[in-house]
Amino acid sequence: xxxRTGDLGLGAVFVAALAFLYLPIAVLVGLSFNESGLPTAWGxxxxxxxxxxxxxxxxxxxxxxxxxxxxAATGLSVLIGTPLAFGLAxxxxxxxxxxxxxxxxxxxxxxAIALLSGFxxxxxxKLGLQLGLWSVVLAHATFGIAFVAIxxxxxxxxxxxxxxxxxxxxxxxxxxxxxxVTLPQIAPGVIAGALIVFxxxxxxxxxxxxxxxxxxxxxxxxxxxxxxGVTPVxxxxxxxxxxxxxxxxxxSMRLRGRQAAS
Amino acid sequence: xxxxxxxxxxxxxxxxxxxVDDVTLSIGEGEFFGLLGPSGCGKTTLLRMLAGFxxxxxxxxxxxxxxxxxxxxxxxxxxxxxxxxxxFPHMNVERNVAxxxxxxxxxxxxxxTRAHEALALVQLEGLAERRPTQLSGGQKQRVALARALVxxxxxxxxxxxxxxxxRQIRGEMQIELKRIQHTVGVTFIVVTHDQEEALTMAxxxxxxxxxxxxxxxxxxxxxxxxxxxxxxxxxxDSNLFTGTLDTQxxxxxxxxxxxxxxxxxxxxxxxxxxxxxxxxxxxxxxxxSIVTASAAADLPAGVNVVSGVIAETVYLGxxxxxxVDLRDRQSVHVRLESRAPHSALGPGDAVLVAWAPGDAxxxxxxxx
Amino acid sequence: xxRGRLRSTALVxxxxxxxxxxxxxxxxxxxxxxxxxxxxxGGVVYDWTFDNYRRAFDSLYLSVLWFSLRVAVEATVISLLxxxxxxxxxxxxxxxxxxxxxxxxxxxxxxxxxxxxYAWVVLLNDQGLINRVLRGSGLVDEPVxxxxxxxxxxxxxxxxxxxxxxxxxxxxxxRLGPELAEASADLGANAWKRLWTVMVPLTLPGIAAxxxxxxxxTLGNFLIPDLxxxxxxxxxxxxxxxxxxxxxxxxxGATLAVSLIAMLLVLVLVQSWLARRGVDGEAASRAV
Numbered sequence: 001x002x003x004r005t006g007d008l009g010l011g012a013v014f015v016a017a018l019a020f021l022y023l024p025i026a027v028l029v030g031l032s033f034n035e036s037g038l039p040t041a042w043g044x045x046x047x048x049x050x051x052x053x054x055x056x057x058x059x060x061x062x063x064x065x066x067x068x069x070x071x072a073a074t075g076l077s078v079l080i081g082t083p084l085a086f087g088l089a090x091x092x093x094x095x096x097x098x099x100x101x102x103x104x105x106x107x108x109x110x111x112a113i114a115l116l117s118g119f120x121x122x123x124x125x126k127l128g129l130q131l132g133l134w135s136v137v138l139a140h141a142t143f144g145i146a147f148v149a150i151x152x153x154x155x156x157x158x159x160x161x162x163x164x165x166x167x168x169x170x171x172x173x174x175x176x177x178x179x180x181v182t183l184p185q186i187a188p189g190v191i192a193g194a195l196i197v198f199x200x201x202x203x204x205x206x207x208x209x210x211x212x213x214x215x216x217x218x219x220x221x222x223x224x225x226x227x228x229g230v231t232p233v234x235x236x237x238x239x240x241x242x243x244x245x246x247x248x249x250x251x252s253m254r255l256r257g258r259q260a261a262s
Numbered sequence: 263x264x265x266x267x268x269x270x271x272x273x274x275x276x277x278x279x280x281x282v283d284d285v286t287l288s289i290g291e292g293e294f295f296g297l298l299g300p301s302g303c304g305k306t307t308l309l310r311m312l313a314g315f316x317x318x319x320x321x322x323x324x325x326x327x328x329x330x331x332x333x334x335x336x337x338x339x340x341x342x343x344x345x346x347x348x349x350f351p352h353m354n355v356e357r358n359v360a361x362x363x364x365x366x367x368x369x370x371x372x373x374x375t376r377a378h379e380a381l382a383l384v385q386l387e388g389l390a391e392r393r394p395t396q397l398s399g400g401q402k403q404r405v406a407l408a409r410a411l412v413x414x415x416x417x418x419x420x421x422x423x424x425x426x427x428x429r430q431i432r433g434e435m436q437i438e439l440k441r442i443q444h445t446v447g448v449t450f451i452v453v454t455h456d457q458e459e460a461l462t463m464a465x466x467x468x469x470x471x472x473x474x475x476x477x478x479x480x481x482x483x484x485x486x487x488x489x490x491x492x493x494x495x496x497x498x499d500s501n502l503f504t505g506t507l508d509t510q511x512x513x514x515x516x517x518x519x520x521x522x523x524x525x526x527x528x529x530x531x532x533x534x535x536x537x538x539x540x541x542x543x544x545x546x547x548x549x550x551s552i553v554t555a556s557a558a559a560d561l562p563a564g565v566n567v568v569s570g571v572i573a574e575t576v577y578l579g580x581x582x583x584x585x586v587d588l589r590d591r592q593s594v595h596v597r598l599e600s601r602a603p604h605s606a607l608g609p610g611d612a613v614l615v616a617w618a619p620g621d622a623x624x625x626x627x628x629x630x
Numbered sequence: 631x632x633r634g635r636l637r638s639t640a641l642v643x644x645x646x647x648x649x650x651x652x653x654x655x656x657x658x659x660x661x662x663x664x665x666x667x668x669x670x671x672g673g674v675v676y677d678w679t680f681d682n683y684r685r686a687f688d689s690l691y692l693s694v695l696w697f698s699l700r701v702a703v704e705a706t707v708i709s710l711l712x713x714x715x716x717x718x719x720x721x722x723x724x725x726x727x728x729x730x731x732x733x734x735x736x737x738x739x740x741x742x743x744x745x746x747x748y749a750w751v752v753l754l755n756d757q758g759l760i761n762r763v764l765r766g767s768g769l770v771d772e773p774v775x776x777x778x779x780x781x782x783x784x785x786x787x788x789x790x791x792x793x794x795x796x797x798x799x800x801x802x803x804x805r806l807g808p809e810l811a812e813a814s815a816d817l818g819a820n821a822w823k824r825l826w827t828v829m830v831p832l833t834l835p836g837i838a839a840x841x842x843x844x845x846x847x848t849l850g851n852f853l854i855p856d857l858x859x860x861x862x863x864x865x866x867x868x869x870x871x872x873x874x875x876x877x878x879x880x881x882x883g884a885t886l887a888v889s890l891i892a893m894l895l896v897l898v899l900v901q902s903w904l905a906r907r908g909v910d911g912e913a914a915s916r917a918v
Binding site: 184 | 314334335340341345346349362365366409410413
Binding site for chain 3: 006007009010011013014016017018020021022023024025027028031079080081083084086087088090091096099102103105106107108109110111113114115116117118121138139141142145149199202203205206210219222223226227234235238241242245246248249250253
């Protein structure tokens with residue numbers, strides 16, 4: 001029924017779209033191995049920018065800061081978001097279900113200034129605390145909770161509640177049932193959600209920019225490198241970060257694929 | 263004599279709906295007991311109260327004399343086979359079956375040994391390492407059964423055990439379940455909406471309607487002597503003839519306008535029916551026969567004969583169901599063995615349908 | 631069952647409390663700030679005023695608002711024109727290919743926005759790859775101004791948010807299934823007619839969702855116009871950032887933020903009203 005030309009046309013658009021999406025990435029990766037480091041000329045294959053990257057102390061401390069923030073934000077998101085998903089499944093309130101999406105769709109600039117205002121008023125002015133990595137953690141967890149809740153909720157929707165009753169029937173108490181039956185079944189969902197939040201936090205710029213005070217996360221460092229003076233090292237850094245993000249996303253998808261199969 | 267399970271005056275309400283309405287039942291040791299009824303009649307709620315997932319609003323649930331109400335599901339010597347099987351997807355078959363034993367504290371090796379014995383009982387020996395997603399419906403069901411039985415419960419509850427299976431497998435499983443129950447000797451309580459299942463498997467059946475138990479008895483009793491039109495209609499195909507009882511002229515009959523149906527005097531007396539009462543005669547399709555006009559003359563007196571036209575014939579394999587429209591009134595179903603004479607008749611043919619009063623059961627009242 | 635309600639409340643409380651303190655209150659604070667004034671040294675003076683809103687309607691800021699809207703609409707329309715065929719292509723492939731193809735489209739979205747935008751800076755500038763190709767092939771003599779203008783910003787938006795347009799449309803197409811299009815073909819409709827009389831109407835909810843997913847982050851975007859607009863072309867997001875971090879006029883920045891939220895709220899309400907009026911393709915194809 002589908003015409004061949006129609007199909008080819010669609011295919012052409014698809015390929016063009018893919019090229020459009022991946023072209024910038026490809027260019028960056030290519031440049032990172034370019035001896036001259038400039039887009040004007042190809043100077044030969046070289047990894048010197050990567051070596052320079054490895055030596056850059058500022059970048060390394062920014063990376064460590066980013067990892068710390070991401071881990072802390074992910075932890076908080078899982079601890080608060082997982083119970084939220086369970087509560088939502090029991091309460092079945094359409095209002096609450098919709099509310100969970102708000103932190104996800106709110107424009108990041110709005111969240112950024114709102115948190116800056118709030119933190120400034122409460123912590124800086126009243127308590128004399130300077131903003132730092134801790135405020136970024138709080139900010140990232142604010143949307144991270146929503147992501148974990150949504151991913152785990154999807155998992156719970158497919159969860160067969162009769163396995164919980166079967167476990168109770170067979171002699172396990174409520175807590176043993178949670179440990180042996182519920183948790184193993186939702187664990188892949190929790191981990192997938194955690195990976196998503198981790199990835200988002202590592203890459204997140206706007207909110208961190210406003211709430212980090214004088215601290216520097218990796219995206220903030222990249223931004224200043226891009227905005228105010230480019231060295232080709234940033235291409236190597238960009239490639240590394242890209243590679244890690246892709247690996248994390250694929251891992252998260254694998255996990256969700258596996259849970260869908262079981 | 264009190265049975266292993268005594269349900270005494272149990273009532274359960276959900277909001278404005280009374281799911282179980284003052285039910286009293288006694289189930290004996292080693293019985294294969296059926297709870298039969300349409301969806302919403304309360305049978306599943308009753309089962310879940312026995313398992314411990316719901317609590318009755320009033321009444322007692324006695325197991326071996328002690329009240330189960332308030333006791334958590336995991337402390338009851340009662341186990342359930344779930345309609346969806348509820349196998350743990352993250353464990354293989356043998357760990358699924360051994361789960362209940364491990365929760366009791368049985369050491370791993372012994373638990374696995376007993377699990378394998380249970381799997382042998384349900385004839386699934388070779389599948390111990392498989393995961394639930396790799397099993398067929400029938401296999402999953404056997405695993406669920408083994409998992410519940412391995413704990414040697416006092417009572418095994420089965421929630422619509424065969425509803426999800428193919429017809430072919432269902433027939434085999436019905437016999438399997440009976441065999442296993444006999445071997446193990448555990449009291450089985452089965453909930454089903456399928457009367458054929460109940461009739462095949464159960465020793466005794468309680469028919470439920472809208473939260474109440476309407477009749478309890480052995481399958482044959484329920485089938486041959488239903489006490490209400492509902493039971494008559496729910497178990498098996500039936501033809502219903504309603505009328506007002508008239509006891510004049512010796513032989514009693516049901517009068518409906520100009521029509522008279524002769525009925526059995528003994529049944530009428532047993533039910534305590536007096537002239538003027540409304541009653542319904544229930545005749546099973548296999549008790550009705552089709553006669554030719556000439557043969558009708560040879561029928562003994564006291565047999566009901568009525569004329570009609572065949573509306574359709576349904577071929578059932580081993581038998582034929584013939585739907586006959588009686589003139590100006592209802593349709594009746596007549597069941598004939600496929601080889602019987604008259605099986606060559608078809609739609610549009612005029613026939614005579616006959617039934618003897620002694621072949622009908624009489625129930626008081628009229629069908630709703 | 632009462633114990634159940636208590637437990638459910640306990641489960642959702644930490645999250646709700648968190649959001650009350652870290653989302654609702656701060657946003658409320660911003661709303662409040664929009665009615666106050668900037669202090670001499672950049673703090674907030676708690677004098678109630680509407681001045682900020684009057685200022686926001688000044689032609690200077692209105693033109694920025696207008697520019698933002700224009701960019702958002704352009705980005706959304708272009709994403710739709712590209713995204714629908716892409717979604718249609720994936721949806722009409724054999725089942726085992728679809729996941730792979732979808733992952734290919736979605737993957738870039740999960741990588742750093744900052745890095746991808748920077749990559750466009752590299753690509754689009756006068757010495758960048760695209761200009762080199764154009765000049766090398768003799769199409770142009772001078773480098774074409776591709777960067778630091780509306781063109782670059784829109785390109786950046788589309789390349790970032792295109793996957794978000796594809797996903798909901800794909801989901802809608804998948805739910806629709808091939809039956810209705812086949813029925814329409816059986817009745818004599820060619821491909822173009824099938825598209826417009828059957829598929830687009832029945833995937834309207836998916837299209838609407840995709841448009842929202844692109845429009846919302848585009849309108850309030852800060853990073854892409856910052857890097858690709860080079861300070862010359864500003865959108866609302868840049869203005870807000872400028873007020874908060876440079877001019878230190880938080881109240882006015884708050885006003886701009888409130889205007890942004892208001893625009894988005896109107897949009898979301900319009901979309902959900904349209905969604906209620908539209909027909910869900912899945913339900914329709916089941917009902918027939």
